Amino acid sequence: MRKISLAITLILFFVISATLLGLILYSPLPVLAGSFLNPEIQFAILLSLITSVVSTLICIAIAILVAYALSRYEFFGKRVVTLALTPLLTFPPLVAGIALLLFFGTTPWGRALDQAGFSVIFTPLGIVVAEVFVNIPFMIRILRSAFTAINPRYENVAKTLGCTETGAFLQVTLPMARHGLLAGTVTTWSKTMGEFGAVLMLAGATTMRTETLPIALYLNISAGELNIAVAAATILILISLAVLCAVEHFDRGVHVF
Amino acid sequence: MLRIESLSITLEEFSVRDVSLEIPRGEYFIILGPTGAGKTVLLETIAGIHTPGSGRIFLGDREITSTEPRSRKIGMLYQDYMLFPHLTVEENIAFGLRQRKLPTEEQHAVVNEMCSFLEIDHLTGRYPRSLSGGEQQRVALARALVLRPEILLLDEPLSALDSQTREWLRRELSRVQKLTGMTIIQITHHLDDVFALADRIAIMHEGRIVQLGKTPEVFLHPADTFVAGFLSIGNIIRGNSSRSGNLSRIIPDSGPEFSAASGIAGEVVAPLHAEDVILSQEPFASSARNCLLGTISEIIPLGSTVRVILDVGFLLTALLTRESCHELQLEPGSRVYATFKASAVHAIPVNTE
Numbered sequence: 001m002r003k004i005s006l007a008i009t010l011i012l013f014f015v016i017s018a019t020l021l022g023l024i025l026y027s028p029l030p031v032l033a034g035s036f037l038n039p040e041i042q043f044a045i046l047l048s049l050i051t052s053v054v055s056t057l058i059c060i061a062i063a064i065l066v067a068y069a070l071s072r073y074e075f076f077g078k079r080v081v082t083l084a085l086t087p088l089l090t091f092p093p094l095v096a097g098i099a100l101l102l103f104f105g106t107t108p109w110g111r112a113l114d115q116a117g118f119s120v121i122f123t124p125l126g127i128v129v130a131e132v133f134v135n136i137p138f139m140i141r142i143l144r145s146a147f148t149a150i151n152p153r154y155e156n157v158a159k160t161l162g163c164t165e166t167g168a169f170l171q172v173t174l175p176m177a178r179h180g181l182l183a184g185t186v187t188t189w190s191k192t193m194g195e196f197g198a199v200l201m202l203a204g205a206t207t208m209r210t211e212t213l214p215i216a217l218y219l220n221i222s223a224g225e226l227n228i229a230v231a232a233a234t235i236l237i238l239i240s241l242a243v244l245c246a247v248e249h250f251d252r253g254v255h256v257f
Numbered sequence: 258m259l260r261i262e263s264l265s266i267t268l269e270e271f272s273v274r275d276v277s278l279e280i281p282r283g284e285y286f287i288i289l290g291p292t293g294a295g296k297t298v299l300l301e302t303i304a305g306i307h308t309p310g311s312g313r314i315f316l317g318d319r320e321i322t323s324t325e326p327r328s329r330k331i332g333m334l335y336q337d338y339m340l341f342p343h344l345t346v347e348e349n350i351a352f353g354l355r356q357r358k359l360p361t362e363e364q365h366a367v368v369n370e371m372c373s374f375l376e377i378d379h380l381t382g383r384y385p386r387s388l389s390g391g392e393q394q395r396v397a398l399a400r401a402l403v404l405r406p407e408i409l410l411l412d413e414p415l416s417a418l419d420s421q422t423r424e425w426l427r428r429e430l431s432r433v434q435k436l437t438g439m440t441i442i443q444i445t446h447h448l449d450d451v452f453a454l455a456d457r458i459a460i461m462h463e464g465r466i467v468q469l470g471k472t473p474e475v476f477l478h479p480a481d482t483f484v485a486g487f488l489s490i491g492n493i494i495r496g497n498s499s500r501s502g503n504l505s506r507i508i509p510d511s512g513p514e515f516s517a518a519s520g521i522a523g524e525v526v527a528p529l530h531a532e533d534v535i536l537s538q539e540p541f542a543s544s545a546r547n548c549l550l551g552t553i554s555e556i557i558p559l560g561s562t563v564r565v566i567l568d569v570g571f572l573l574t575a576l577l578t579r580e581s582c583h584e585l586q587l588e589p590g591s592r593v594y595a596t597f598k599a600s601a602v603h604a605i606p607v608n609t610e
Binding site: 156 | 301304305306325326327329331332333335337339341342343352353356357400401404
């Protein structure tokens with residue numbers, strides 16, 4: 001058993017490493033560096049960073065409150081809310097993207113939002129909406145586990161020591177859930193950086209408008225611009241690896257690998 | 258004075274039902290009861306964690322039924338300490354002072370004074386995870402005491418500790434209470450806590466207080482068979498009682514009759530503490546009115562004591578020291594006399610169970 005499991009582990013490591021290195025080393029370094037200076041890639045990097053950071057922050061803000069409510073309170077419809085969140089964890093992002101497109105494009109609520117200036121179809125705002133919609137269930141799931149693991153008696157004690165309910169949450173529960181929060185943030189941010197299907201459906205694939213790094217990769221592969229596509233893929237890999245390594249290094253409570 | 262009037266609350270499977278209590282300032286009050294009796298819910302409701310379904314709570318003349326926990330001047334300690342793991346010992350103790358926005362220097366002074374008082378000065382820079390159970394409980398105690406609460410609620414504070422630390426911390430609690438004069442309400446499963454600390458005790462069962470009184474009264478006169486059983490009184494003999502002057506003659510369902518102090522007639526249960534049963538090889542002259550001959554059926558060693566179960570027609574349990582057991586050469590099958598006073602038997606009418 002020991003030999004087989006170790007052998008499979010090593011083979012898997014080799015396959016993953018070889019695949020990623022093959023991609024990164026595909027273009028000669030000068031060509032890769034030149035691709036990075038391409039205005040389209042630079043736009044894609046900037047748009048990906050901005051939308052993923054905004055999406056992640058929105059996910060954090062909403063998920064903290066929802067996860068706390070689900071972990072601490074009993075309320076009418078709690079089970080239904082939980083069940084509604086669960087399919088989103090397994091839906092293909094493309095399906096989520098079509099659902100969003102229909103919601104914002106065909107329903108009275110979607111049209112009302114559009115008329116109110118909240119225009120999401122084929123706009124950069126759509127990227128954020130798609131990324132939040134697809135990724136927030138993961139964030140809620142991670143944070144809910146983190147909050148559930150914290151004994152509510154910590155908050156009880158904090159209240160007897162002078163905290164309000166919100167104060168007890170902010171000063172005791174949230175710091176105690178920091179490992180879960182960090183793990184959730186890293187996971188969510190990595191996923192938003194690489195979000196493709198839902199973004200393609202809702203925000204479209206318009207060059208230099210809704211062109212995130214995955215969309216840039218898709219557009220350039222389609223157009224036969226392999227070097228630019230590889231540059232986009234390399235950047236995605238490097239950014240993800242850098243963040244995950246930083247988290248592993250600086251916070252020993254979080255194991256994202 | 259803490260006054261509770263007809264307090265009721267239900268939380269999932271736990272409930273408190275129609276509890277009324279008056280606890281004078283400075284009293285050490287202990288609540289006993291089996292798991293699920295509602296003890297912790299009662300304590301948390303006093304602390305303001307839960308809003309009661311009905312009833313009122315007063316602290317002095319002030320009604321605090323709906324007052325937020327932070328405004329009640331009530332401290333709370335749990336069995337598992339609940340020290341905030343992301344804060345150092347010093348930050349934990351200063352937590353409440355920080356909420357009151359006390360200047361930092363003043364916080365330091367108060368924390369230092371409390372640390373000296375509880376002899377935990379050397380722990381201030383450490384995190385809770387590096388402390389022993391006893392140290393954590395002292396830190397939790399310090400954190401509650403720095404706010405000078407009028408009432409300190411202790412939810413089994415000594416249960417997770419080894420016997421030596423428990424004894425030490427028990428003395429500390431006694432010292433703290435004597436020095437501060439604060440009211441302490443403690444939940445415990447340990448009778449040692451009761452004997453060492455309690456001014457009065459309450460027994461809870463299924464959400465209700467079934468008996469309340471000074472410790473000796475409750476032990477000598479358990480209100481019903483539940484209390485008698487819960488307090489490990491040892492013998493609960495069922496039978497029929499008839500008055501005989503100031504005493505009762507109790508005829509057990511099986512076995513010889515005996516005398517009891519209470520003048521109750523009818524169907525009764527008679528609790529008798531195992532410690533009150535004296536064993537001897539020969540009948541001896543004493544004022545005790547009951548002397549029954551029996552056969553030892555089992556001897557159970559319990560550390561320094563021994564529980565002897567003998568058949569006198571019904572099963573009777575005696576508790577004696579290991580030395581006495583050895584001197585009397587007791588062994589299963591040997592015949593001995595069991596002597597106990599009528600005043601040690603407190604017959605309880607069956608219909609009040």
